[in-house]
Amino acid sequence: MSWSFDTPVSGLSLLLMILLAVLALYFARATARAALLAAGNTFYRALRLASSATVRAERQLAVRNREVLLAQGREAAERAIEREFERVQTAVKKELADFPAMHRRLSESITAIEEDYERSREVPPAPPGWVKAVQAVADIPKADATVARVLEDMHGSLKKIEEQALTEYRKNSRERHALLKRALPHWRALLENIGSFDKKLSRLLDRAVAIDRHMDDYEEINRGSDSALRKLSASSLSQFFVSMFVLAIAVGGAIINFNLIARPMAEMVGGTNMIGGMKIADIAALVIILVEISMGLFLMESLRITRLFPVIAALDDRMRVRMIWITLFFLTALASVEAGLAFMREILVQDELATSAMLRGETAALAEPRFLWITTAAQMGMGFILPFALTFVAIPLESFIHSLRTVLGVLAGAVLKLVATLLRVLASAIRGLARSLVYVYDVVIFLPLWIEGRVMAMRGGARAAEGRA
Amino acid sequence: MWRILVLSACLVLTGCSEGAASSNRGLYMLIDTSGTYTQELDKAQQIISYALTRMESGDAFAVARIDTASFTEKNIVAKVTFDDRPSAANQQKRAFQEAVAAFVKDTRSSAHTDITGGVLQAVEFLREQPVGRRTVLIFSDMEEDLARGYVRDIPLSLDGVEVIAVNVTKLRSDNVDPRKYMSRLDEWKQRVEAGGGKFRVINDLDRLEAIFQ
Structure with a gap:
């Protein structure tokens, strides 16, 4: 209605x-x-x-x-x-280990210099005892010819004695100079030793200054001051963006690595089977790359460059060194496998090109390119190097994870x-x-x-x- | 908990084999060898070469001739299911190409044309292949000319099968009356679609990529 x-x-x-x-x-x-x-x-x-x-x-x-x-x-x-502190310890061990030897060298130099100095000391010539007698004779009036002759004789004798004394004095001076000259290398060695010691001490002092600076930061953080917070927050944000950028580069490297090994991987695990819409060959290639990254993480952790796994950090040094060697061995093995796969990839590509050319009826294309070895070698090199390069992903990853907490916290706030x-x-x-x-x-x-x-x-x-x- | 995990893994792995089958393609090419159509065999070889470049590991491919009696395995010139390994698949492609080349070189023209028998044989072959897409290529003028006594007016079962007629040349009579050509193609289209399949015609050999779309 x-x-x-x-x-x-x-x-x-x-x-x-x-x-x-x-x-x-x-x-x-x-x-x-x-x-x-x-x-x-x-x-x-x-x-x-x-x-x-x-x-x-x-x-x-x-x-x-x-x-x-x-x-x-x-x-x-x-x-x-x-x-x-570790650096200081290393410096002390390395640079001050020869301190006793240097001390001995310094003492020897000083002793030698002292001895030479003692020997080179100038002894003032003793005043002759007959000077007063000569003075008395000289006071006798010279009118007397006998006296004059005696005086002349004395004068001659004195001149002779003076020449002898002068010669003796020169000889002694020469010897003293020789002794002083001999002390010159000791002085130089002394200066050199002191200079080198001074440099080492300066380096240690620099370390001490750095420690002081870090200690100041630490104390400020412990006090929880606003300036420390601001500094840490800014540092965290910059670390977040920088690490994200480096991780993006690493992802690019991983993609190149993936493309290098995914194709030949089909030769090993088949090219048709799939899991969840993804080829098993692709998954296998991805797993290899992820295993390499994991090995890289463990290696960096064992080297104490990163601290993502407290268990590894807490291992004793012997076990840690073993772990370094084991992870390095696995990494090298995987890198070798990748180099082999990269070589295989080139062979497969050439085979496929040749088949396609044959199917198209092109006979000219069947000839092998002259510079094929360059691309093959480059691919193999990349296949070998990239796993090691990906090892360093651990460093930005650690920074990213640490800074992510802060960034997420700030965003959530x-x-x-x-x-x-x-x-x-x-x-x-x-x-x-x-x-x-x-x-x-x-x-x-x-x-x-x-x-x-x-x-x-x-x-x-x-x-x-x-x-x- | 671990039972759930094992079950999930089984489901994923079961799904993987199905996924593999559904992504592959089965292609069966029928080549008409009757009358003067044998002169077109070079073009057929060209199509086969193109198809081989597009086939991948896990795909199935067969080439058979259409002659007086086509509903037989003996008419299959070459067949292959490409290996999982790409290198082995390449070798198979070369061997397949050589087999087809030998066939093209030695083939003789037949007196009659049994297209329906060939299609039935193709469907039978494709049904046995663990593939996701099934395509029958018919390289013929689509003019059926059965020998006396052969029964072929039977309904086709083409559910999930695509039939593509390639290089359907015009006969002299078609030139006189083009309606014959059109009605011939229409009849085939109706037969195929009545059987649950899809029908297409590709006459331009420069756009063979349409076969794989």
Whole structure:
């Protein structure tokens, strides 16, 4: 059945229905108003509660992020300090091991120099005892010819003695100079030894400065200062992006590696069988690459370059060295297998090309290219080198995993903050909406409300008149 | 828990063999050797060579001739299921090519043309192959000319089989009245589709890749 405003009866009944509905709404006004406001308040409180819970969660997450960041920073600082101490230990062992020998050499040099110095000391010539007698004779008046002759004789004797003394003195000086000259190499050796010792000590002092710096960082991290946190956070983010970039490069390397061995792998495991829509040959190639990466991880772990597996880090040194050799052996074996597969790939490609050429009826293409060995050698080389290159994936992977915790924490914190804000906004919006709905409700029933207002005004006027009377 | 794991592994492995079958292709090529159509055999060889370049490990391929009585295994010139190993598959392709070349060189024209018998033989062969896609290539003018006594007005069962008529040459009578050519192809289309199969015609040998689409 359909109705239209064109038919007066239907229009009237519709008007009546609207009037009745408005009346019903008017009578239910107080309850509806209370219900709308209550619903609005309920939603408001619930959303505010949810927002508060989200804020609390965000705060807890921030605390956890802070702890994670500090723990990572502490660990990194500890590792750096440990490395520095190891370096100092190595330096002390290596560079100061010959210290006793050097000390002996220094002592010998000093003793030799002392001895030479002692021997080269100049002894002042003793004043001759007859100088006073000569003086007395010289005081005798020279008029006497005998005295003059005696004096001349004495003068001659003195000159002779002087020459002898001078010669003796020169000889002694020469000997002393020779002794001093002999001490020159000792001086040089002494200087050289002291210089080398000084350099070694400087290097050790540099290490000590580095340790001091790391210790300062460590103390700051332990204090949990804001500057340390900021530094760690920035470092973590940069590490995340850098490691991601390096990992992307490694993935490229792995894809090249995969393409090198996937095709010949079909010769070993068949080219048609599939698991989950993937060829078994492809899966086998992928597994080989993943095993290589795992071996690389174990090797890096055993070398204590990375610390992803505490079990390996906790192994005693003998076992660790064994593990290094075992993983290296497996890596070399897998690299050799890959080189073989790369060679096989080239043979297969040539075979396929020859077959295709034969099927197309081309005889010229059947001749082997002249420079085929270059591509074959390059493929084999890549097949051998790439597994070892992939070993180093462990380093960016460790950085990525460590920094990922921080980055995820920061992201989760930001999301929680956003959710809390949205919940608060939604809560306010719903409360506002409930209030608006109350007004809308009043708009719908404006006519009864207006009448009510008039009636109330009239009653108020009557009461006032009665009061006045 | 371990039982669930073993069961999952079994399911995956079972699924793997099915997956392998469904991704492979079975191709059966019928070559008309009746009358003057033997002059077209070079083109047939060209199609076979192209098909061989496109076939992969696990695919099945057979070439058979259409003559007076085609519903027999004796008409199969060469058949192969390509080995899992690519190198072995290449060797099979070469051997197949040589067998086809010998057939083209030595074949003689037959008096009658039993296309239906050939199609029945092709379907029988393809049904036995563990392949996902089954295609019958008919290298013929599609004019059936049965010898006396041969019954071939039987419904074809071609569910899941695609029939492609290749190099359908026009006969002299077709030139006089092209409706004959069209009605001949229409009849085959209806027969194939009535049997649950698909029917296509490829006359341009420069676009043979359409066979594998």
